[in-house]
Amino acid sequence: MSDLDMSQYLGIFLDEAEEQLQQLDEAVVQLEQTPDDQELLNTIFRAAHTLKGSSASMGFNRLATLTHRMESVLDSLRQGKLAVSREIIDILLASVDTLRALKDSIAAGKGEEGDVNEVVARLEAVLAGPAAPVANKAVANAELTLDDIEQNVIRAAEVKGFRAYEIRVQLEAGCQMKSARAYLVFNNLKELGEIIKSVPHTQDLEAEKFDDTFTLAFVSREDADTLANVVKSVSEIKDVLVRPIVLEEDQPAAARAGTAPGKPGVEAAGGKNGTTAPAGEHHVNQTVRVDVQRLENLMNLVGELVIDRTRLTEVGNGLKNRLGNEELLETLEEVSLHIGRITSDLQEEIMKARMFPIDQVFNRFPRMVRDLARKAGKEIDFIIEGRETELDRTVIEEIGDPLIHLLRNAIDHGIEEPEVRLRQGKPRHGTVRLKAFHQENQIVITVEDDGAGMDAEKIKAKAIARGLISPESAARLSRREALDLIFLPGLSTSDKVTDVSGRGVGMDIVRNHIEKINGTIDIRTTPGKGTCFTIKLPLTLAINRSLLVHVDGRVYAFPLANVVEIIDVTPDSIQHVHRQQVVVVRGRVLPLIYLGQALGLGTPIPAADTYAVVIVGLAEKQVGFIVDDLIGEQEIVIKSLGNFIGKIPGIAGATIMGDGSVALILDVRSLMNFVGEEADRELAS
Structure with missing residues (x-):
């Protein structure tokens, strides 16, 4: 393959390789816990097989060689020649690590940097070692199970007019030449179609490593009776069962409920009296890979629409207040409402496109926990x-x-x-x-x-010993606050x-x-x-619901996730403890501070009969912030302040309001830390 072709398909290959490696990593760790899970083994084998094929087609020979050796070990596990052990799991995981290193090297533009010879030698040593004694495994594996590749072959054959059958052959007890009888069955059937799979494997049939039964997946244009008669023409055949293979998505719901994926359905499912689901009822979810940056751009555009939707609503209300219910204004209001609905739907769909199962993060942890x-x-x-x-x-x-x-x-x-x-x-x-x-x-x-x-006391003692906190400060800490000390840098x-x-x-x-x-x-x-x-x-960092408030003529936004409640307090209910303003709310002493003071605006709290107080909380800590006025709850688009402005204490970002003005989004944790530091300074003075 030329360099041009490589660059054309490299991105897709790397994405798919990462998916296969993640699946291998997780499934191999799971296999250690459930070593008899045949379907899990098939899943691991399919992942290795897919990675081998794509690596070979891209010309990555080291990847292909290593996955091919893994396939051999996995196939031996599937056939019962080897038994799952901790040593084999270790070798398979080491192989996955080597594959990932090769993939990362390719992604970095360095080609296949890394040696696979050592891990390949370990895999070959496993294959060359004495086979584990697994009693009667060939008979246990006589049940026909089809993997994805084999199912795809059958679907392709059906498109060309072939039908798929499961053929189960039972030889006479005491048959002296079992491998020869199996060979004759294969040879006779070869004229009528193609054998997709044999259970046990053909190598085991040739070596007579089976009892008296073997099963074939076979595609042919002939009917079941013809195939049965051809097999019965071979001597020393006791019984033959031929039945259609019905893949899972082709089965009616009733049949599918009792059939495992990739296994032949009961005869009724594909017989003359059987029913099949209408073609129009089958639905397959289709996916397409999209660059993450495109999703970011779409989210930004939707954010602008959300802002303009709010502005359009405010303009419409302003015109209505000035001009009354004129016909054009009613039309404008109707269009505005429709745009609002469409924008909300678009926003919801884009949000869903950005949502991913947390499984993508969790999948990496079983291997890490096992190793640690x-x-x-x-x-x-x-x-x-x-x-x-x-x-x-x-x-x-x-x-x-x-x-x-x-x-x-x-x-x-x-x-x-x-x-x-x-x-x-x-x-x-x-x-x-x-x-x-x-x-x-x-x-x-x-x-x-x-x-x-x-132990909270042990944590306090460690913090004092490390010089992170004074004994006096430690003595004033509650158990909850003592536990929070573990988040201090330098404390272990x-x-x-x-x-x-x-x-x-x-x-x-x-x-x-x-x-x-x-x-x-x-x-x-x-x-x-x-x-x-x-x-x-x-759930998202792009659009969030917030509580908007007025302070000193400016608009600020509290993230609604941090808002506990809103209360009114009178000046005479405000008390002072160590020069720190507090208010008692349902028997609990709550620190109180004017938001303008916390933000360093330098404006005094305005005189009023009652103050609006927004109580915010992080974990068990709560603080009340006095504000001039409450505007209400609103969905806002979060915008970064950018590198030029940098990080400002108490401010997490900004948003554009409906009238085009800018409102600042508050950083609740930073503000609460300011309250704690202010209290400490007052206490020290």
């Missing part, structure tokens, strides 16, 4: 729930690293060694659970373990440094990443029982 657990000498059951939960692509990109740190900490800090767990009355296997689900307009991700838990609760943890980096990165995408993280822990980290994230 083996390295740490721990036994861990890793459970994933909510793989299908969808969230915005930009959020998915940011959440991977925090989850990696949390899982590593759960394995290294949380889960105890097996002997320690047994002494404590726990099972040897620790459990780490990763879960995702939707909650209102947020996505919630939890990382939970049943390990040692965290580990007593020893490993290559996984103990250096005091990681948890501060977790919080910084989560704050970057307007999320929150909370801790729930019980010493000796375990720890649960709860992450709450917005």
Whole structure:
């Protein structure tokens, strides 16, 4: 293939290779837990086979050679010549790692940099070693199962007028020349069509590594009776069963309910009295690859439409107030409403196009947890729930690293060694659970373990020893606040440094990443029982619902996800504790501050009979911000301030209002930190 052709198809090849490698990585780890899962083995084999074919067609010989050796090992596992073991799983995972390194090298424009000889030699050593004793495996595998490639061959044959059959042949008991009888069956059928698959494999039939039954997938233009008679013409044949193969999507619902994918249907499904689904009822979802930047551009354009929709509504209302209900204004209002509906629908569809299952992030973790657990000498059951939960692509990109740190900490800090767990009355296997689900307009991700838990007093002692906090400040901390100390840079609760943890980096990165995408993280822990980290994230970072307020003649937006409630307070209800304004709300003391003061505007709080207070919260912390006036809730398009302006304390971004003016979006965490620092300064003075 020429360089021009290579460049033309390289992007598609790399995308598909990444999908196949991710599938291999996940499925091989799963195979270690369920070694008898034949369908899982078929899935792994198909992924390796697909990658081999695409690599060979692109001229990447090292990739093709390694996947071909993997195929051989996997085929031996499928046929029962080898049994799944930890050593084989290790070799297969090492092969996947080597394949990924080759793929990354190709993506970087360096070609196939890397040596495959070592891992190929390990695979060949497995094939050359003594076969594992798996009793009667050939008979167990006599059931015909078709993979995707074989099903596609059958579909192509059916288009040309062929019919697909399952032919099950049973030889006489005590047949002395089983391989010869099988050969004659093959030879006789060869004149009438084509054999797609043999179970057991033809090599096992030739070596007589089967009992007295074998099964064929066969395509032919002949009918079932003719094929049965041809097979019966061979001597020492006890019985022959010929029945149509009905692929899953071609079956009626009733037949499909009891038939596994790629397996022959019952005879009635394809017989004279059987019914088939009308062609028009079958629907196949079609997909197309789209550059992520195009989705970003579409989202920006939709954002502009949302802004103009709001402006159009305001202009229409202004004209109506001036001119009354004139006919042209009624038409304008009708058109405005229609544009509003279309814009909302378009916005929703673009949002859905940007949504991806979180499975794309979760898939990488089973392998990581397995490797870390083996390295740490721990036994861990890793459970994933909510793989299908969808969230915005930009959020998915940011959440991977925090989850990696949390899982590593759960394995290294949380889960105890097996002997320690047994002494404590726990099972040897620790459990780490990763879960995702939707909650209102947020996505919630939890990382939970049943390990040692965290001790708030120990965390405070570590923080004091590292000089991160004074003993006086530590004494004033609540248990909740003491646990939050683990997010300080340089703090580690580990007593020893490993290559996984103990250096005091990681948890501060977790919080910084989560704050970057307007999320929150909370801790729930019980010493000796375990720890649960709860992450709450917005579904998207592009468009969000916010509460708009007036302060000092300007408009500001509180992200609605952070708004707990809105209350009115009177000046005489405001009290002072260490010169910090507070108000008592349902028995709870709430810090209070004028938003203009928190933003550094330098304007005093205006005199009023009552103040509107917006209570915002992060985890269990809550602060009340006094504002001049409430505008209301509105959907806003978030715009970055850009590199020239840079990061401004208290401000997360900006949005364009319906009248064309700019409103600033508030960074709630930064504002709450300001309140805490202000209280500390007042206390110190």
